[in-house]
Amino acid sequence: MTPDVLKVIFILVGLFLVYKLIFSGKKGLTIFEMHFKEGRLISHKGKIPEKFQKECRAIAKSEKLTCSVRCEKSGAVRLHVSANVSDGVTQRIRNVFPFEYYDKKKVDNSRQAG
Numbered sequence: 001m002t003p004d005v006l007k008v009i010f011i012l013v014g015l016f017l018v019y020k021l022i023f024s025g026k027k028g029l030t031i032f033e034m035h036f037k038e039g040r041l042i043s044h045k046g047k048i049p050e051k052f053q054k055e056c057r058a059i060a061k062s063e064k065l066t067c068s069v070r071c072e073k074s075g076a077v078r079l080h081v082s083a084n085v086s087d088g089v090t091q092r093i094r095n096v097f098p099f100e101y102y103d104k105k106k107v108d109n110s111r112q113a114g
Contacts, residue, residue, distance in 0.1 A: 028074025039064040055096040077102040
């Protein structure tokens with residue numbers, strides 16, 4: 001192979017690596033998602049705590065929200081609300097979210113030999 005072809009291959013590999021580093025933002029495990037349209041829950045997936053779902057639906061209904069609410073776990077649990085929701089409503093949703101439900105430490109009851 002000629003040196004020009006090797007240079008082109010090297011540049012393409014470099015660009016590919018740069019692209020992967022920039023755009024492969026590591027997302028965490030999605031615990032649940034809820035999608036609201038004009039205050040109504042139109043779709044959801046995952047295991048949603050029942051109390052949080054009821055309170056979130058009440059907030060969405062009173063505010064006529066069109067948005068999505070997503071809970072992600074990457075180390076700690078994070079709650080993401082669509083950007084088109086006002087800060088006050090986002091804070092109300094965060095206030096009813098049971099963060100302590102997900103922050104519980106799992107107790108290992110197995111006996112260790114030793």
